[in-house]
Amino acid sequence: MSFWTQLQRIDRRYLYVAVAIVVLAPLVARSGRHPTVVFDEVERAFATIESVPPGKIVIVSTVWGPGTIAENGPQTEAIVRHLFRNRIPFLMISWDQEGAIWTYKIAERVQKECGREYGVDWAHSGYRPPPIFVVASGMAEDFQKVVGHDRFGKKLSELPSMRNVRNHKQVGAVVEITPSATVTSWMAYFTMPKRIPLVYCPTAVMATEAYPFLDSGQLAGMLNGVIGAAQYEKLLGMDDVRTDAAATSLALSYAHVFIILLIVLGNAGYLINRRRQTNGRS
Amino acid sequence: MSASTEFANPMVWVVEGILVFFILFKILSARRGAQLFIRRIPGLTVLDEAVGRATEMGKPILYLPGLSGLGIVGLQAMAILSHVVRHAAKYGTRVVVALADALLYTVAEEVTKDAYATEGYPERFVPDDVRFLSERQFAFASGVVGIQHREQVASAFYFGDFFAESLIIAENGQMVGAIQVAGTPQTTQVPFFLVACDYTIIGDEYYAASAYLSREPTLLGSLVGQDYGKLLLIGLVLLGTVFATVSALAPDISAVPYLRKMFLDFFPRGL
Amino acid sequence: MGFLSRLFEPKHGLALLWMILAALVVGGIVIAALCALPSRYRKWVVVGVTFVAGLFYSIEFLIPRENYLTARKPLVADLSIVIGSFAVLIGITNLFQIHWKSLSRMKQGMWYNGLAFFVSFFAILTTGFLKDSVSGSNGEVFAGAFDILFTGFLTSLNAATFSLVAFYIVSAAYRSFRIRSAESALLMIAAAIVMLALVPVGALLTDWLPKTGFFSIFRIERMGYWILTSPNMAAQRAMALGIAVGSLAMGLRIWLSLEKGSFFDRQL
Numbered sequence: 001m002s003f004w005t006q007l008q009r010i011d012r013r014y015l016y017v018a019v020a021i022v023v024l025a026p027l028v029a030r031s032g033r034h035p036t037v038v039f040d041e042v043e044r045a046f047a048t049i050e051s052v053p054p055g056k057i058v059i060v061s062t063v064w065g066p067g068t069i070a071e072n073g074p075q076t077e078a079i080v081r082h083l084f085r086n087r088i089p090f091l092m093i094s095w096d097q098e099g100a101i102w103t104y105k106i107a108e109r110v111q112k113e114c115g116r117e118y119g120v121d122w123a124h125s126g127y128r129p130p131p132i133f134v135v136a137s138g139m140a141e142d143f144q145k146v147v148g149h150d151r152f153g154k155k156l157s158e159l160p161s162m163r164n165v166r167n168h169k170q171v172g173a174v175v176e177i178t179p180s181a182t183v184t185s186w187m188a189y190f191t192m193p194k195r196i197p198l199v200y201c202p203t204a205v206m207a208t209e210a211y212p213f214l215d216s217g218q219l220a221g222m223l224n225g226v227i228g229a230a231q232y233e234k235l236l237g238m239d240d241v242r243t244d245a246a247a248t249s250l251a252l253s254y255a256h257v258f259i260i261l262l263i264v265l266g267n268a269g270y271l272i273n274r275r276r277q278t279n280g281r282s
Numbered sequence: 283m284s285a286s287t288e289f290a291n292p293m294v295w296v297v298e299g300i301l302v303f304f305i306l307f308k309i310l311s312a313r314r315g316a317q318l319f320i321r322r323i324p325g326l327t328v329l330d331e332a333v334g335r336a337t338e339m340g341k342p343i344l345y346l347p348g349l350s351g352l353g354i355v356g357l358q359a360m361a362i363l364s365h366v367v368r369h370a371a372k373y374g375t376r377v378v379v380a381l382a383d384a385l386l387y388t389v390a391e392e393v394t395k396d397a398y399a400t401e402g403y404p405e406r407f408v409p410d411d412v413r414f415l416s417e418r419q420f421a422f423a424s425g426v427v428g429i430q431h432r433e434q435v436a437s438a439f440y441f442g443d444f445f446a447e448s449l450i451i452a453e454n455g456q457m458v459g460a461i462q463v464a465g466t467p468q469t470t471q472v473p474f475f476l477v478a479c480d481y482t483i484i485g486d487e488y489y490a491a492s493a494y495l496s497r498e499p500t501l502l503g504s505l506v507g508q509d510y511g512k513l514l515l516i517g518l519v520l521l522g523t524v525f526a527t528v529s530a531l532a533p534d535i536s537a538v539p540y541l542r543k544m545f546l547d548f549f550p551r552g553l
Numbered sequence: 554m555g556f557l558s559r560l561f562e563p564k565h566g567l568a569l570l571w572m573i574l575a576a577l578v579v580g581g582i583v584i585a586a587l588c589a590l591p592s593r594y595r596k597w598v599v600v601g602v603t604f605v606a607g608l609f610y611s612i613e614f615l616i617p618r619e620n621y622l623t624a625r626k627p628l629v630a631d632l633s634i635v636i637g638s639f640a641v642l643i644g645i646t647n648l649f650q651i652h653w654k655s656l657s658r659m660k661q662g663m664w665y666n667g668l669a670f671f672v673s674f675f676a677i678l679t680t681g682f683l684k685d686s687v688s689g690s691n692g693e694v695f696a697g698a699f700d701i702l703f704t705g706f707l708t709s710l711n712a713a714t715f716s717l718v719a720f721y722i723v724s725a726a727y728r729s730f731r732i733r734s735a736e737s738a739l740l741m742i743a744a745a746i747v748m749l750a751l752v753p754v755g756a757l758l759t760d761w762l763p764k765t766g767f768f769s770i771f772r773i774e775r776m777g778y779w780i781l782t783s784p785n786m787a788a789q790r791a792m793a794l795g796i797a798v799g800s801l802a803m804g805l806r807i808w809l810s811l812e813k814g815s816f817f818d819r820q821l
Contacts, residue, residue, distance in 0.1 A: 138630030
């Protein structure tokens with residue numbers, strides 16, 4: 001087998017070891033380096049949260065579970081940090097059983113860093129079974145009845161941050177953090193009918209289908225995967241802080257370059273082999 | 283400020299009314315015997331060949347409706363499942379169906395049992411071949427990978443809602459050498475299926491599948507009605523483009539801003 | 554307060570028990586009535602219930618102002634949540650059946666999976682209940698055990714399985730991305746630009762280009778952004794429109810009971 005043919009057929013196990021090293025190294029080194037460029041949709045998301053009117057809450061809807069914690073976890077952390085900093089009360093709803101525990105842990109950790117208090121500055125409703133659109137459309141009319149209680153079983157009306165929320169009129173924005181195509185539920189049944197801004201935080205692979213909604217204004221902003229989270233942290237002034245988002249975005253950088261190099265190698269072997277066959281040599 | 287989208291406005295009634303009319307009209311005319319044409323869809327044409335391959339190799343077929351729940355995507359997956367099982371039943375080829383939704387599992391069991399009975403082989407139905415694995419995305423993917431490697435499936439069909447687990451499943455199917463046909467309305471997963479599967483059905487070809495496979499007049503009529511509906515939407519998009527372009531190039535023409543405003547009032551643009 | 558609102562008010566204590574009993578009795582009567590119905594009428598009952606159920610959201614949206622149904626949306630939300638919760642039992646029952654069979658028959662290659670299922674199921678179930686219902690140091694032991702099972706096992710396994718995608722994408726991309734035509738070459742270039750545009754290292758490659766002016770369009774993040782917001786957006790929009798019309802047609806067929814196929818045509 002010629003070298004050029006071998007180049008197209010590298011055993012996948014060598015590739016797996018190589019990509020593991022390429023991805024692990026920056027995660028272990030844990031650099032605080034954040035992206036230099038901030039995308040327009042991330043800036044719009046930031047501006048949306050900045051402009052939440054006083055007296056209104058933000059609904060942070062999380063659909064993710066531990067499988068996508070690497071992307072959605074940093075997004076959740078960045079958004080929650082911004083909300084705590086600006087003292088915007090928020091209600092976190094989780095549509096995933098395991099995610100309910102993880103989202104609470106993340107928010108609780110950031111709460112301690114920012115010196116905020118559960119119940120006063122935020123609340124967590126615990127796990128809610130889907131479908132989202134049914135609960136979202138009900139919340140728009142009667143928030144207290146549909147959401148009811150927090151993850152500890154306490155009535156929302158007893159929590160200082162939530163007691164004045166009756167319906168959609170007291171909601172300033174919705175943030176949807178999800179690895180699935182669930183954003184259209186909020187869009188169709190809550191944010192578009194009630195004219196409330198919606199910030200979308202998908203995994204990177206889901207982000208491509210969001211651009212039509214960004215263009216039409218149905219999405220107020222977007223955090224594109226963990227890169228979006230790192231850019232959001234940059235806007236929060238966390239440029240040199242060692243965070244999961246920064247470390248993961250650097251690991252992604254190297255992985256992307258590695259994959260492109262592999263594709264170039266594979267195609268080099270393919271094209272040279274094809275030319276040789278065309279010229280009658282094998 | 284453009285019109286609210288909370289409730290229907292007159293243009294919604296008109297456009298939806300016309301779309302519904304097209305679909306119902308074509309269904310009725312198909313039922314009355316009108317001959318309707320569908321172009322060839324390679325991914326669906328190859329379903330029968332893939333079943334044949336599994337039969338020749340003496341290995342089972344794997345059918346996955348993905349993470350679909352009991353909705354239109356899941357029910358469409360069930361329609362395709364019925365076709366696959368009916369074909370496999372004739373040759374005694376096992377079809378293993380793995381599901382991530384408990385409600386859809388009950389439907390899949392009924393569909394599979396009925397398909398075997400319709401072909402005259404009710405005794406070939408094995409209840410354990412229709413399995414609920416887990417509603418957890420990656421637990422489901424792990425279970426599927428286990429089935430692929432243990433059963434050494436010869437053909438695999440993935441029709442339904444897939445997300446991040448799509449590449450895990452498709453790549454493992456590739457490793458065991460199965461011929462794989464995939465179809466999903468999730469456009470973000472199409473690239474993964476394209477690189478790992480032999481045939482991929484894209485976009486609304488997924489909803490055409492039941493009509494294509496069964497050639498049932500109601501379904502064919504509905505499919506043709508959909509196409510007329512798409513033509514209407516293309517027309518509206520072109521109209522809006524013309525208004526926007528003319529109003530940008532010639533804002534002084536008095537009728538143009540008025541028409542543009544009327545268009546935007548009927549088609550609200552975000553917030 | 555309307556009858557429905559009074560009926561669906563949260564109940565406690567004895568009132569709750571009476572409601573559960575009444576719901577079981579009413580449910581039993583309805584099931585018995587359906588079974589007693591001649592088979593030629595059953596299909597029409599299904600058609601009628603499907604049509605009425607589908608009417609709720611359609612009519613609520615089509616009426617161009619707030620209406621009676623709008624205020625009933627929270628009630629429908631509650632009903633859907635309760636119905637969805639029962640689905641969990643169906644799935645668990647099937648899992649028990651399959652895994653008990655493979656374990657009791659010591660099925661080769663499968664029995665240890667069945668054992669793992671039962672051990673993990675009852676371990677998480679037990680520790681999950683006991684960590685909240687047992688107080689004191691025993692409660693802490695169960696909480697710790699639950700944490701090990703949940704955070705240590707379940708969460709780690711979920712994350713690890715998802716991480717396999719990173720490896721598979723490398724092998725899939727390396728194996729499949731071949732420049733066989735002009736279109737595939739264009740695809741490859743666009744993919745490389747978008748991949749590099751999204752990551753910090755990629756932005757560094759063209760950082761030397763000016764941020765404004767004509768040559769700024771060659772900065773990789775701008776080229777990537779243009780690809781995402783122009784050709785990609787157009788294609789996504791086109792597919793979304795097609796899928797939406799397809800969904801409308803299928804929804805219409807199911808709502809009006811026009812759908813054909815073995816599941817829909819079968820004898821009830």
